[in-house]
């Protein structure tokens with residue numbers, strides 16, 4: 336099995352979960368270093384490192400911070416997005432369980448950079464043990480004084496996928512129904528309780544102390560030039576080894592499946608891989624040599640997203656898989672905007688019809704038309720990305736649909 340590049344995750348035999356162990360390996364030194372820097376120089380360092388969000392949208396982290404920094408107001412917030420509602424993804428859980436202080440340190444550095452005194456971690460409701468260990472880690476850090484005046488509270492989600500979307504997450508923390516907001520304004524300027532708020536993914540924040548400690552050039556030298564660093568991937572499905580791996584962002588999908596994952600289970604042949612979670616595109620064999628970085632994935636109509644890698648062997652019925660995904664989106668649509676509320680329902684209905692052998696060529700055309708409309712018209716990323724599995728399988732695996740038509 337190919338060797339991982341462990342930068343964020345501890346080594347196999349390393350235990351960095353306690354404050355003491357984390358500090359013994361240089362933990363919280365980056366926060367001290369950051370606090371001795373001019374705030375704008377710190378933001379420039381993060382910008383220069385090329386760090387882009389690991390939660391799905393791939394936005395330059397330093398640039399986002401600068402938007403909040405530039406707003407002159409007393410109260411600002413740092414929010415760590417640990418909602419991790421994406422099926423087939425548990426990399427944030429592993430980071431929070433194994434190196435919670437790296438994430439807290441990243442939040443504290445961000446807080447110093449933008450001028451925030453309060454942080455929140457919005458944690459997936461299905462992770463009660465993570466919430467418990469996070470609260471312990473926060474207490475340890477507060478009691479020892481390393482966080483100074485910066486306070487962090489953990490808020491639990493209640494199981495809605497859409498609450499991972501940053502503005503729905505903010506609504507949820509405010510105690511409202513978790514529905515996305517109209518944008519602009521964007522959260523870095525008008526976020527939690529109307530104040531500038533940085534929402535960053537767990538993995539994005541975990542990169543920050545390392546960038547401050549080792550420098551922007553060090554980070555930039557790892558992986559793909561346009562999306563540097565490492566990426567945590569969750570390998571699931573018909574791959575030999577189902578696990579979390581950390582790899583540089585310039586590895587190919589083929590390397591991920593075969594060199595890191597050990598190939599296809601039970602001696603079967605590869606059929607497809609879906610990357611980025613439920614809203615990720617399906618990738619056929621002839622595109623396996625694409626590198627996993629954000630832009631390369633977009634270029635083939637796929638997404639890196641949260642880094643979920645769902646491998647499917649030759650026996651998988653892709654129309655059936657996509658119907659299940661369409662059902663998931665119908666269920667998870669919050670219903671605030673019509674294109675998503677109606678679109679996910681109609682999309683599931685058509686997929687169900689086709690999967691049951693009752694569909695026609697018109698259904699396939701309508702699935703495509705509906706998918707394109709949703710991509711453009713839905714209010715948030717949930718509805719905009721929901722059609723991707725349908726559209727990419729219609730594109731790459733149309734014969735499977737044709738074989739099921741009435």
Ligand SMILES: Cc1cc2nc3c(=O)[nH]c(=O)nc-3n(C[C@H](O)[C@H](O)[C@H](O)COP(=O)(O)O)c2cc1C
Pocket residue numbers: 387388389390391392393394416417418419420421496497498499500501502534535536537539540715716717
């Ligand atoms: C439906 C939906 C669910 C999302 N779920 C998550 C999530 O669980 N975790 C996450 O970090 N980002 C999630 N995002 C992306 C966030 O809206 C946001 O882009 C991200 O937290 C920003 O952090 P980053 O710049 O560090 O990636 C989701 C987006 C959408 C549209």
